[in-house]
Amino acid sequence: GAGVSQSPRYKVAKRGQDVALRCDPISGHVSLFWYQQALGQGPEFLTYFQNEAQLDKSGLPSDRFFAERPEGSVSTLKIQRTQQEDSAVYLCASRHRTGTASYEQYFGPGTRLTVT
Amino acid sequence: DQQVKQNSPSLSVQEGRISILNCDYTNSMFDYFLWYKKYPAEGPTFLISISSIKDKNEDGRFTVFLNKSAKHLSLHIVPSQPGDSAVYFCAASGSGGSNYKLTFGKGTLLTVNP
Numbered sequence: 001g002a003g004v005s006q007s008p009r010y011k012v013a014k015r016g017q018d019v020a021l022r023c024d025p026i027s028g029h030v031s032l033f034w035y036q037q038a039l040g041q042g043p044e045f046l047t048y049f050q051n052e053a054q055l056d057k058s059g060l061p062s063d064r065f066f067a068e069r070p071e072g073s074v075s076t077l078k079i080q081r082t083q084q085e086d087s088a089v090y091l092c093a094s095r096h097r098t099g100t101a102s103y104e105q106y107f108g109p110g111t112r113l114t115v116t
Numbered sequence: 117d118q119q120v121k122q123n124s125p126s127l128s129v130q131e132g133r134i135s136i137l138n139c140d141y142t143n144s145m146f147d148y149f150l151w152y153k154k155y156p157a158e159g160p161t162f163l164i165s166i167s168s169i170k171d172k173n174e175d176g177r178f179t180v181f182l183n184k185s186a187k188h189l190s191l192h193i194v195p196s197q198p199g200d201s202a203v204y205f206c207a208a209s210g211s212g213g214s215n216y217k218l219t220f221g222k223g224t225l226l227t228v229n230p
Contacts, residue, residue, distance in 0.1 A: 043205070
């Protein structure tokens with residue numbers, strides 16, 4: 001299908017390791033978002049890209065979190081020196097373009113990160 | 117401080133009856149509201165949305181009602197089917213410079229019993 005894909009689907013990291021999570025948005029979607037979903041909670045905004053520009057990173061919980069989208073399509077969320085509190089599902093979403101009347105975002109299946 | 121609240125963690129309904137899921141918000145800058153459905157091990161799937169200039173939007177078995185003065189919205193599913201069993205998230209978005217990120221509630225687990 002032509003939906004949002006994410007890899008890996010599951011990742012187990014030892015505390016202190018670095019991890020990289022990948023997102024392939026829907027082709028042609030200008031906007032890309034990362035969310036973090038802790039157990040029993042709703043998704044929480046991390047960061048937003050319009051094409052290759054990171055326009056908002058206000059939700060990133062610490063400077064250990066870094067996201068990029070260098071060519072305006074695929075995005076990578078990197079977490080350095082992982083901590084147990086980083087354990088969560090990381091969701092990527094894309095949206096067609098700015099200026100449209102609709103605000104729907106289309107989500108990938110998520111990457112479940114477990115830090116041991 | 118949660119800006120979007122879903123106060124019912126769970127709801128159980130008989131097949132064929134109506135399911136009503138509720139959502140309250142506190143931020144008056146929100147002007148677009150969405151419902152997402154989530155199955156285990158999958159990402160949220162967009163269901164239906166409503167702009168603040170409307171008070172109702174209908175799509176098949178799903179209807180969303182918005183009461184802007186009460187800062188309350190609800191999702192009605194009629195008739196409910198067992199395949200509707202999932203976690204439902206209410207989400208809200210602002211407009212203008214902040215019209216991009218979604219703020220979610222904690223979700224309501226709907227169980228539709230055959």
